[in-house]
Amino acid sequence: MKTPIARLFHRTVMTVVTAGLLTATAAQAEPGITSDAIALGQSTTLSGPLGDLGTEVLKGSKVYFDALNARGGINGRQIVLTSKDDAYDAKKTLENVNAFIAGGETFALFGTFGTPNNEALIPVAMKAGMPVLMPYTGAPSIRKPELVGVFNLRASYADEAEKLIQHLTTIGFKKIGIAYQNNSFGKEVLAAAIAALEQRKLQPVATVSVENNASDAAAAATRLLAAQPDALVLGLAGKPTIDVIKSVNQSRKGLQMYALSVLATAGNLKTLGSDGTGVAISQVVPFPTQTVMPLVRDYQQAMKAAGHTEFSHLSLEGYINARVTAEGLRRAGRNPTRDSLISALQSMKGQDLGGLEINFGKGAASASRFVELTVIGAQGKLVK
Numbered sequence: 265m266k267t268p269i270a271r272l273f274h275r276t277v278m279t280v281v282t283a284g285l286l287t288a289t290a291a292q293a294e295p296g297i298t299s300d301a302i303a304l305g306q307s308t309t310l311s312g313p314l315g316d317l318g319t320e321v322l323k324g325s326k327v328y329f330d331a332l333n334a335r336g337g338i339n340g341r342q343i344v345l346t347s348k349d350d351a352y353d354a355k356k357t358l359e360n361v362n363a364f365i366a367g368g369e370t371f372a373l374f375g376t377f378g379t380p381n382n383e384a385l386i387p388v389a390m391k392a393g394m395p396v397l398m399p400y401t402g403a404p405s406i407r408k409p410e411l412v413g414v415f416n417l418r419a420s421y422a423d424e425a426e427k428l429i430q431h432l433t434t435i436g437f438k439k440i441g442i443a444y445q446n447n448s449f450g451k452e453v454l455a456a457a458i459a460a461l462e463q464r465k466l467q468p469v470a471t472v473s474v475e476n477n478a479s480d481a482a483a484a485a486t487r488l489l490a491a492q493p494d495a496l497v498l499g500l501a502g503k504p505t506i507d508v509i510k511s512v513n514q515s516r517k518g519l520q521m522y523a524l525s526v527l528a529t530a531g532n533l534k535t536l537g538s539d540g541t542g543v544a545i546s547q548v549v550p551f552p553t554q555t556v557m558p559l560v561r562d563y564q565q566a567m568k569a570a571g572h573t574e575f576s577h578l579s580l581e582g583y584i585n586a587r588v589t590a591e592g593l594r595r596a597g598r599n600p601t602r603d604s605l606i607s608a609l610q611s612m613k614g615q616d617l618g619g620l621e622i623n624f625g626k627g628a629a630s631a632s633r634f635v636e637l638t639v640i641g642a643q644g645k646l647v648k
Contacts, residue, residue, distance in 0.1 A: 294601050295394075296371025302338060302593060302600070304345045305370040307360035307385065308377040308400070312351030313476065313502040316531040317578060318377045321400055322347060324563070324582025325375055327570045328590070338593045345374060350381065357381040358388065365392045372397050372605065375585055379403040379449035386414055395602055397592070397609075398585035402524075402548070402630075403452050409627030413602075415592075415609050417585055417622070417631045421449075421524065422456035424546040425497070427635040428522045429460035431544070432495050437520070439469045441493035443484055443508050445500050446473040453499030453524065469493050474504040481507035485515065495520040501527070506535050513539045520544070528577055533644050540640040547638050550620060551648055552580040558618030559584070577638075577646075588622060588631070591615070 296303035309318035325345065333342045348363075350356040357376070364370040365388070372395040376382055379401045386406055389396050396414045399406060402421035406414060432440060442457050444450035454471060461468060470491035472484045485508050488496060496512065498505055498521060505527050512519055522544045533540055552575040555561045563583045564575060572579070593600055595608035612631070615622040622631045641647040 294371065294599075295368050297600060298341075300341055301344050302341045303370050304343060304372055304374040304397075304589075305361070305364035306345060306347040306373065306375050307350045307357045307364075307381065308347055308375060309352040310347070310349040312353070314352050314378070314526075316529045317502075317526060318352075318400070320529060320576055320578035321375065321377070321582040321585075323572065324567075324579030324584075325586040326582075327566050327572065327579070328583045328586035330570065331566050332586075332590055338590060339598045343590065343593070346370070350377075352378050352381065354378070354380045354384040358384050361385045361388055365389070365394060370394070371600075372602065374398060374589060375400060375582065377401075379405070379452065380447055382406050383448055386411065390414070393602055395605055397589050400581075400585075401449070403449065404456070405448070405452060407628050407630060409629070411628035413606050414628040415624060415631070416628050417588055418548045418581065419633050419635050420456075420630050421453050421499075422459070423630065423633055423635050424524050424548065425453060425456035425499075426460045427546050427637065428497055428524075428544070429457060429464070431637060432497075432520075432522065433464050433466070437494040438466055439492065439494040440466070440497060441470040441472070441488045441491055441495075442468045442497045443472050443474055443488060443500055443504075445504055446475050449501060450474070450499045457497050457499065474500060474508060476502075476504065478503040478507040482511045484508060485511035488512070489515055489519075493519070495522065497521075498523040498527070502532075506532060509536060509543060510539045518542070522546070525577065528638070528646060530574070530576065533640060533646070536640070537644065540644060541642050543640045545638050545640065545646065546635055547577050548632070548635055549577050549581045549584060550634070550636075551638070551646075552577055554648075557620070559620050560618075562618060584617065584620070587617065588612075588615075 329343045348360040374397045377400045382399045382401050398417045444454040472487045474484045528545050592609040596605040609624050612624045624631045638646045
């Protein structure tokens with residue numbers, strides 16, 4: 265029989281053990297967090313019509329995460345990014361995201377790609393309590409204040425469209441035609457461009473949709489040119505952009521055309537060839553080959569260390585996405601939770617990355633409003 269002192273000692277030991285087990289269980293209960301890893305899930309386009317775009321953005325993200333992990337990660341935890349290809353198909357995106365959620369081993373989503381894709385996945389992720397970090401889309405629809413837990417870094421398509429229209433009207437163009445992709449991405453660019461024109465008491469002389477497979481690109485170009493525009497704004501991505509530009513040049517070589525950042529992949533520039541010369545493109549990150557900015561120097565150093573010699577706006581954007589995500593995870597504490605990550609990112613205001621300022625706040629508004637124009641030069645390379 266145990267003495268009173270023995271019974272007291274036993275109860276004390278059991279209380280301490282139980283408290284320790286509860287603490288350990290609580291620390292391990294957060295999905296995707298283990299003693300040595302933080303698991304992020306990504307559904308992106310690595311094949312299909314925009315595969316080269318998604319692949320290039322992912323390259324920059326991996327370069328940063330790999331370098332960070334080599335230095336010990338975040339508080340001793342490695343960042344493990346699992347990327348699944350959805351080929352820009354929103355149904356496949358949902359399959360990928362549902363698998364991440366059902367598996368119970370993913371802390372947050374990162375770098376999910378595409379407007380229709382993110383519009384489909386965000387309600388599902390929010391219902392599951394899973395943060396959505398740095399999605400690749402400028403859509404206003406995923407920048408609503410009520411989307412707490414969604415963190416957009418890049419400037420919106422509205423910001424890009426405003427910059428294009430501002431430039432066009434400043435240099436005296438008033439008869440502006442708009443080609444837009446027949447999906448949610450294209451329609452949101454169309455709405456943003458029209459709003460920017462209306463602010464200047466203008467209306468587009470023509471608005472023409474283009475199917476995702478570009479089957480009607482030539483007909484769309486004919487309809488646009490019939491309105492005798494001074495310039496064209498292209499709310500297009502992938503093959504539709506290329507085919508419309510080529511078709512326009514066949515009939516009216518030299519007409520000024522302005523496109524959004526999604527055009528600027530190495531594959532697109534190569535495919536355009538001489539047809540691309542003079543096309544202006546808005547960009548949401550700094551020029552990746554100009555080293556006056558410390559952020560760009562850091563990016564170039566990391567890329568070179570990983571064996572990459574070609575620099576691009578897309579891989580720089582991926583690098584910045586990963587860098588900001590890592591900073592949010594660091595601020596979330598030694599035992600991060602989804603709630604602490606959300607709070608940490610929301611508190612990130614006036615964060616200078618070395619020439620690019622980041623300002624998150626409540627809701628899902630863009631943390632960066634950076635937009636500048638580039639032009640495709642005679643050699644098929646982007647110039648400022």
